[in-house]
Structure formats: C-alpha cells, structure tokens
Amino acid sequence: MFQPTSKKILLTVLTACFVVQSGLVYSDDVDIELSEEAVRGRKLFHQYSCQVCHQLWGQGGFLGPDLTNAGSRVDEARLSSLLTYGSGQMPALHMSAGEIAALRAFLTEIDRPDIGRGELRLGDPSAGTTPQAAFETAIEAATPPPPVAVGFEAFRSGICSACHFPFQLSPVLAPDLSTAVERLDDAALRDVLVAGRPEKGMPPPVPAFGDDELEGVIAYFHWLNENRAQLRAGTNQRLSERDVAWSRLPWWEYK
Ligand code: HEC
Ligand code: HEC
Known part of the structure; x- marks a missing residue:
C-alpha cells in the first residue's frame, strides 16, 4: 500500500514522536528532593x-x-x-x-x-473534586436554615444535579438553578417541580416530591439566590484549593 519512501517518512516521524515524548517525560522539573x-x-x-x-x-x-x-x-x-x-x-x-x-x-x-x-x-464529605461536590460543601458550610436544608436534601437525593450544574448552563441546557427565582414565581416553580417540562428536556421528578420537599426545594432556590455571591465564591475557593499542577508532581513510580 505504501511506497518505500513513505514508509521511511512514517517511521522517521514515529521515531521522532517517541524521542520528543520521552524527552518531555524525563525532563519534567521535580520540586521535591528527598534526603x-x-x-x-x-x-x-x-x-x-x-x-x-x-x-x-x-x-x-x-x-x-x-x-x-x-x-x-x-x-x-x-x-x-x-x-x-x-x-x-x-x-x-x-x-x-x-x-x-x-x-x-x-x-x-x-x-x-x-x-x-x-x-x-x-x-470526608469535602473530598470530592467535582464542582458539584465543592458546591455542596459550600452550601453545608453556610448552614442553611431548616426548611432550606430539607429542600437541599430533597434536591441532592434526586438526579437533578446530573443535568443542572452550579452557576452555569449545562451541556444539556439545564439552567443554573440559583437564578431560577429571577425567572419564575413560586407557582411556576411548583409546576416545573411537579410536571417537569418534558418537551424541553426537563423530566418530571421521579419519585415525585412530597409537599414538604416541594416547599423546601422552592425555599432552597430562594436561599440560593440570596446567597449566590457567597456560595459562588466558596465553591470557587474550594475548587482552586484542589488544583494540582500535574507536571510538578514527582512521579515516584516511573523514575
Ligand atoms: C492492607 C492495607 C494497608 C497497607 C498495606 C498499609 N496500610 Fe496504612 N492504613 C490502612 C488503613 C485501613 C488505615 C486506616 C486505619 C485506621 O484509621 O484505623 C491506615 C492508616 C495509615 C496511616 C494513618 C493515616 C491517617 O491519616 O490517619 C498511616 C500513616 C499509614 N496507614 C501508613 C502506612 C504505611 C507507611 C504503609 C506501608 C509501610 C501502610 N500504611 C500499609 C491500610 C493499609
Ligand atoms: C435530564 C436532565 C434534567 C434533569 C435530571 C433535571 N432537569 Fe431540571 N431542567 C432541565 C432542562 C433542560 C431545563 C430547561 C427547560 C426549559 O428550557 O424550559 C430544566 C429546567 C428546570 C427548572 C426551571 C428553571 C428555569 O429557570 O426555567 C427547574 C426549577 C428545574 N429544572 C428543577 C429540577 C429539579 C429540582 C430536578 C431534580 C428533581 C431537575 N430539574 C432534574 C433538565 C433536567
């Protein structure tokens, strides 16, 4: 299929890739020198x-x-x-x-x-590395009042956070729920939380929320909105504390 010269070129390119890759791996600066x-x-x-x-x-x-x-x-x-x-x-x-x-x-x-x-x-509940885990830890740290805590638990125990991400529109176009109360009044929220909007990709919650949970989730959305700036800062801080500069880690196993 290949001409002899293209084989040679291919081989040279592959060898060059190997050399460059090895060079990069072995020349990583390691910041820890052991005694x-x-x-x-x-x-x-x-x-x-x-x-x-x-x-x-x-x-x-x-x-x-x-x-x-x-x-x-x-x-x-x-x-x-x-x-x-x-x-x-x-x-x-x-x-x-x-x-x-x-x-x-x-x-x-x-x-x-x-x-x-x-x-x-x-x-350790703060162990997760995902934005969702950092967000949930920030919420716990802000000690929401009891009705809000009920809503938070109800929300968290469902699959809601599979589609709704903190402080951003998710890839499936589920909106940031910390601003939901700016778009919808309580009655409209109740409708969505009971019936979903299946035609728009929001399934009706299963199992359905109980009455206390429903009011709790609405209280939770109001509380999220009131404390949005603080929660957002807390989430970002938790995420940044977990940043690891992978190239600076000493990979003991491979040296
Ligand atoms: C068979 C699994 C196993 C092996 C092998 C093992 N450990 Fe552990 N280690 C554990 C478990 C489980 C705990 C938690 C024990 C507890 O808290 O009572 C632990 C706890 C520890 C802790 C305390 C950590 C903390 O944050 O409290 C240290 C330090 C530790 N191990 C060091 C070592 C070292 C060093 C070795 C190798 C020489 C080793 N372990 C081998 C299972 C293991
Ligand atoms: C499969 C993905 C998915 C899941 C799971 C999901 N949602 Fe949604 N949700 C969406 C999408 C997409 C929208 C936007 C619908 C639209 O454009 O009208 C939405 C909209 C909403 C809205 C209206 C927000 C607004 O500002 O218009 C609320 C409230 C809501 N979801 C709450 C929840 C709750 C509570 C749960 C968990 C029980 C949940 N969602 C689970 C995808 C999802």
Missing part, C-alpha cells in the same frame, strides 16, 4: 506495598487514607504505633525503629501542600 533517609523510606513504602492501600497525590489504593499530607497529620507516636501494631484494616507490620524513622522522613518530606494535596477519601 537519603527519605529515599530509604520511599524504598520501604514500595517494599511493604503501602500503595496498594494508600494513595499519594490521589494515585494508589483506597482501603486506607491518602498519605500525601500525612506527614503533618499523623504524629510520631501514632505513626510508630500504626507501623508496629496496625489499626483496623491496617496490618501490623512490626517495623523496626529505623524503618519507622525512614518512613516518617519520607512522609514528612513529600508533605508539600504548595505542590499537591492529597484527598481523604474516607469519611
């Missing part, structure tokens, strides 16, 4: 397969918590106890004092929030 002790700790981290259960910068297993910032969270006594006797599903590893010190050095030196933050995946 000798910490390098020993890193080795132990691999030998004991800590990463099977724990993440660093979000990479790894999920049985245990992310350890990216464990250096500042877990004190010496607790780390030593964990690595000796274990805890819950963390196995007893009976490590020596030297090994514990090396792992402590490793965990302390990689704990650099300016470079990357890990996420606690277990039991």
Whole structure:
C-alpha cells in the first residue's frame, strides 16, 4: 500500500514522536528532593506495598487514607504505633525503629501542600473534586436554615444535579438553578417541580416530591439566590484549593 519512501517518512516521524515524548517525560522539573533517609523510606513504602492501600497525590489504593499530607497529620507516636501494631484494616507490620524513622522522613518530606494535596477519601464529605461536590460543601458550610436544608436534601437525593450544574448552563441546557427565582414565581416553580417540562428536556421528578420537599426545594432556590455571591465564591475557593499542577508532581513510580 505504501511506497518505500513513505514508509521511511512514517517511521522517521514515529521515531521522532517517541524521542520528543520521552524527552518531555524525563525532563519534567521535580520540586521535591528527598534526603537519603527519605529515599530509604520511599524504598520501604514500595517494599511493604503501602500503595496498594494508600494513595499519594490521589494515585494508589483506597482501603486506607491518602498519605500525601500525612506527614503533618499523623504524629510520631501514632505513626510508630500504626507501623508496629496496625489499626483496623491496617496490618501490623512490626517495623523496626529505623524503618519507622525512614518512613516518617519520607512522609514528612513529600508533605508539600504548595505542590499537591492529597484527598481523604474516607469519611470526608469535602473530598470530592467535582464542582458539584465543592458546591455542596459550600452550601453545608453556610448552614442553611431548616426548611432550606430539607429542600437541599430533597434536591441532592434526586438526579437533578446530573443535568443542572452550579452557576452555569449545562451541556444539556439545564439552567443554573440559583437564578431560577429571577425567572419564575413560586407557582411556576411548583409546576416545573411537579410536571417537569418534558418537551424541553426537563423530566418530571421521579419519585415525585412530597409537599414538604416541594416547599423546601422552592425555599432552597430562594436561599440560593440570596446567597449566590457567597456560595459562588466558596465553591470557587474550594475548587482552586484542589488544583494540582500535574507536571510538578514527582512521579515516584516511573523514575
Ligand atoms: C492492607 C492495607 C494497608 C497497607 C498495606 C498499609 N496500610 Fe496504612 N492504613 C490502612 C488503613 C485501613 C488505615 C486506616 C486505619 C485506621 O484509621 O484505623 C491506615 C492508616 C495509615 C496511616 C494513618 C493515616 C491517617 O491519616 O490517619 C498511616 C500513616 C499509614 N496507614 C501508613 C502506612 C504505611 C507507611 C504503609 C506501608 C509501610 C501502610 N500504611 C500499609 C491500610 C493499609
Ligand atoms: C435530564 C436532565 C434534567 C434533569 C435530571 C433535571 N432537569 Fe431540571 N431542567 C432541565 C432542562 C433542560 C431545563 C430547561 C427547560 C426549559 O428550557 O424550559 C430544566 C429546567 C428546570 C427548572 C426551571 C428553571 C428555569 O429557570 O426555567 C427547574 C426549577 C428545574 N429544572 C428543577 C429540577 C429539579 C429540582 C430536578 C431534580 C428533581 C431537575 N430539574 C432534574 C433538565 C433536567
């Protein structure tokens, strides 16, 4: 199919791509330089397969918590106890004092929030990385009054946020609901919340909202509108705190 010269050109192009790609991968600046002790700790981290259960910068297993910032969270006594006797599903590893010190050095030196933050995946509601999770955490932080909280829960337990995104028109053209009360009065809102607008892509909510939930969702929309600026700022701040400059992360596994 190909002429010999086009084969050569193709091969040259592919080889060039490979060389450039490899160059880019290996020339990434790494901002963390480990001490000798910490390098020993890193080795132990691999030998004991800590990463099977724990993440660093979000990479790894999920049985245990992310350890990216464990250096500042877990004190010496607790780390030593964990690595000796274990805890819950963390196995007893009976490590020596030297090994514990090396792992402590490793965990302390990689704990650099300016470079990357890990996420606690277990039991921490602020752990999500999506705009929706950041938005919901901002709402909880603003402690909505009881009727509003009922509406928020009703809204959140439905599939509403699959189509409605915070503070923007979503790809399926579902509007930002924090401005719904500027477009619709309560009666019109009630109509949409009961019957949907199937012809426009808004399905009737299933299961239907109960009376309290219906009034709660409407109260929630009013509250969202009144607190819009604050909630928006809170959401953006939570999102920016999670920004990770991927190219600056030291990819220990691949060096
Ligand atoms: C079989 C899975 C598993 C392995 C392997 C494992 N851990 Fe754990 N680890 C856990 C679990 C589960 C917890 C949570 C235990 C608890 O809170 O009671 C935990 C907790 C921890 C904590 C406390 C974290 C915090 O934020 O409180 C540290 C530190 C830790 N492990 C370090 C390590 C190191 C270092 C290794 C490797 C030498 C390792 N773990 C290997 C499952 C594991
Ligand atoms: C399948 C996607 C989808 C789902 C799921 C969905 N909506 Fe909608 N929704 C839409 C679309 C699209 C519109 C815009 C319809 C239009 O243009 O008239 C809309 C409009 C609305 C409106 C009117 C807003 C306005 O300003 O005109 C409200 C209120 C609303 N939805 C609430 C909800 C609630 C509450 C839920 C969860 C029970 C929900 N939606 C679930 C797609 C969806």
